[in-house]
Amino acid sequence: MPTRPRPIIIIGAGGIVADAHLPAYCKAGFEVAGLFDLDRGRAEKLAAQWDIQRVFGSLEEAAGSDAVFDVAAPPVAHRPILEALPHEATILLQKPMGLDLAEATRVRDTVRDRQQVAAVNFQLRYSPMMLGLADAIQQHRLGQLTEIEVHINLVTPWHLFPHLRPNPRVEIVSHSIHYLDTIRALVGDPANVFARIFSHPSSDLADTRTSMILDYGDTLRVLLSINHHHDFGRRFQDASFRVEGVDGAAMVKLGLLLNYPSGEPDELWIAPRSGPWEQVALEGGWFPDAFIGPMANLQRFAAGEDAELATHVEDAWRTMALVEACYRAAELPGAPIPQA
Known part of the structure; x- marks a missing residue:
């Protein structure tokens, strides 16, 4: 766990946030300082359930906060959100990192260009x-x-x-x-x-x-x-x-x-x-406990307490490359059966 956890701003208020992110952060003692979702009503309802004090009216308003950003949005939205978040921001991206390797590469390059500290939420x-x-x-x-x-x-x-x-x-x-x-x-x-x-x-x-x-x-x-x-x-x-x-x-x-x-x-x-x-004997389960790990590692890495960011976008790109290889392999013909 990080020695001095920073507050978290969550971008997105869908089912995975309600079922895993918020229960995990509550269990870990992480402060969720605010929520933003395109559906403000959904964000306000979730904020009320979890006693979150602030719901942002726009992504730009959320991006002005001094916090760690948890981007729990669909992969098609990752790059525009990264571009709206500050240079050198600390960010956790929901998996997958794009729907294909080309988009994963663009996400990685955006993080590089903006000098952001970003990991992907590969929590299993x-x-x-x-x-x-x-x-x-x-x-x-x-x-x-x-x-x-x-x-x-x-x-x-x-x-x-x-x-x-x-x-x-x-x-x-x-x-x-x-x-x-x-x-x-x-x-x-x-x-x-x-x-x-x-x-x-x-x-x-x-x-x-x-x-x-x-x-x-x-x-x-x-x-x-x-x-x-x-x-x-x-x-x-x-x-x-x-x-x-x-x-x-x-x-x-x-x-x-x-x-x-x-x-x-x-x-x-x-x-x-x-x-x-x-x-x-296990303490906890995949949901929600595994969701503590990526956020804890990200915060520790950003604070200099961990030498390695395990699911850094650079490593996540390798997982996306493996996914891409599997899809490409599925398109290749198999060996023909010899005929008499």
Whole structure:
């Protein structure tokens, strides 16, 4: 946590702010000094619920505050907001960093030009379950890693995200980006990717199912199987992150995704080779606790208390490059089956 937390101005008053940002900042003891949203009525309602003293009438008015800016707006609005915020401002951007790599590059270049200190809110890596997993890997409890598998097989209430409907890209850039960023945080960047994306007859969204393989060489197998349409009851639904090494293994249950947004408890299990499995006690969950991490790191970095800004726009650009590679790979033809 930062020694002297600065007040926060939140740009945007949508569902993610109500469900995650404000509960997290309240839990952390961060002061939210004001809100701005194009829908002033929505901002005023949220401010009243959380006892926030000020609702700004314009972005320019909000930008005049001496605070850390939490930009919880859609990616299409990021660059105009950055251009309205002060030079050298301290800023946390909602993920994704644009809808494609070209826009992510423009966002990064805007931050560079304005000498802003900006990070992207890739918060899954800060969830208690993933912090525990990363710690186990760093302690070499799993040994040399051989397997990372993300398996999502459940039903997602896409109607809660109507802003995704017009987007030409949906699943990877809006959902699986969390897993790709976390994998990068754990094991770095892959050399290549293989991917296929799929729509679903029941959905009017562009893509809601994905298969991905990330190439980390001959010994580490990394794959993601994502299906948001398993609407056949809870029994065989799954949201898991499996990591194996030569000496041990870990299983993570992403409980939030099961019966979203109500969710179930997150879980982390670790076992040495031949077992037994032991459940690791977690304090908090993905929502809202993980949202404390990016803001705390940003404030500490800006104050000189942290040497590294983990989700700096420069690193976030690498996550967006991986997303872009997956979409490009999905457009490539597969190997033809030999014919007699």
